[in-house]
Amino acid sequence: MPNYVTSVGMEVHAELSTKSKMFCRCQVAFGGEPNTRTCPVCLALPGSLPVPNREAIEMVIKTALALNCKIGGTKEESIFHRKNYFYPDIPKGFQTTQYGEENPFGYHGYLEIPTPDGGTKRIGIRRIHLEEDTGKLMHLPSGGSGIDYNRAGTPLMEIVTDFPPDIHNGEEAKEYLSQLRQILMYLGVCDGKMEEGSLRCEPNISIAPEGSKELGVKSELKNLNSFRSVQMGIAFESRRQEAALENGETLLQETRGWNEQKESSFAMRIKEAENDYRYFPCPDLVPMSFTPEYIEELRANLPELPLAKFQRYTQEYGLSAYDANLLISEREWAYWFEEAIEKGGEPKAICNWMNSDFAKMLNEEGITSRQSKITPDHLVELVKLIEDGTISGKIAKTIFAKAYETGDMPKKLVEASGATQISDTGAIKAQVQAVLDANPDVVAKYKGGNMGVKGFLVGQIMKATQGRANPGIVQQLLDELLSS
Amino acid sequence: MAISLDEVRHVAKLARLDLDEPEIMSLQTELNALIGHFSDIQAVDFGGVDPKLHASNLTNVWAEDVPRSSFKRELALKNAPMSKAGLFLVPMIIED
Ligand SMILES: [Zn+2]
16 A cells, blocks of 8 residues: 655635725625626626726736735736636626736745744745636525626635645645735735635645555535634545555545534535636726836835734734734734834733633634723833833733723833732831731741741731732841741 | 537527527627628728727726715616516526
8 A cells, every 4th residue: 555645735815905896886896785786797787898907907916916926917918818618607608817828917936834843835826816706605405596796706816736736734734824814915906805705715635655655536515614724624535545545445536515513524516517608808908017116115015914924923022922823813912012112112012911811801802902901002001001010910900901901001000909019118127127026926937947937927027018018028037037 | 610500509598588480590690691791891901900808999997986865776677677685686586
């Protein structure tokens, strides 16, 4: 029985976050009453003329630049093609797309993914092109199918990995998808909602004996709507194919669906469209070309991407890889952190508060950082109050919780509660002396060599000051008075 | 370059046209006449003229991303042969 190597090609479709559709100005939105966002263009009524959405084109070029691609439309003109097939969810009888090796807005790029050993692996990207989404087909209980064309014509970006594939297992596929999603969200070109279908992933999986030059027969997997299902689905397919080959079966090139509950794949009863799309240049849409100046301007204006942020956070601020990863996980979270640093917050302290108390409270309430009453100003002020000894770390937690609830500034809350830390040596000394006087037996034990009772005395002093005495000064004074 | 009867059948299938044999025969003759015209064009000497991707001389025609109002749903569905609950109705797609 040979060792098999799995190969995974990834096709990712991302709905672009434009306000209007790709070739008409109907609004783009999720959900809503069916067929309320259609017009002659997206319903393909005779005589209608499509006009491309400039913003969508720019979003694809930005993505292509972020993924280290060459840009179509710079050497030669880039054009849209018609991919001809009949299916009721495309009213025109063709899908407008970009065909060809160097015609798409992006081609021959790559994405670096982290590997378990702490290194990186380069995943080649073959093409990134712009096309349009289909309508939604619903099977009705009464028989027949109903169509909602609200989604038809939504700008859709397709990102295809290189062939032969660089991805060889479910973990790598999941990592690729998660890095890609993060980049799309940082660029602001896709909202990344896999459960709503605005980011869709259709991997094709094949296995071949180790050392074999040929790839095996591939199956394409659909209905994967989470990172977990992508990883599990690929692992399952590779096991299923291996078992079939070991049983002497012949694998079919097929489309399979993923059953999330059963954690297995099933052959889909899809009537395979004739694989004869007769691509040709769309006569309704004129060629596009981009000057090097325009491309360089877009490149210069790209936001800092997650990987660069990660390196900056770990190297410049000395944060751990774990903490840096948490901070960059969402764009808004990273921007929140950076705003706090700009306002003078100490990076490590700000990061600790964000990734512990703040993240926990946001999760419990199910809201985002921007929806919360806590602003970077709050956290910067709180961290300063701890740094300058005004409050203890323990009291800071209570103040933070109050600020989270009310939106009041930490300084104001500290003043109102009288919870400022006592650092006045004279005042603390009086409290220490009072505790020693009240516990002569404990003091005797300590002097008799039982050092363990010191903790009890510290506790009593803190209790007497409602936890506000500066712990360092308490320790110092206690040592002083006990040894006198 | 002549088109075969099988090619006519294939194209008819792609176009969802249900043709009988006499229709296929006559379409073969018509399509071959059409393709004949293209061979005439191909015989012309276009030396010195660069190939073009599009007949028009325009480039970069696009619109800004500003939504406008859409059809009222009743209007969108007005010419549909069948509709129900705001949806266009078509025969069941997945079969056998
Ligand atoms: Zn429209």
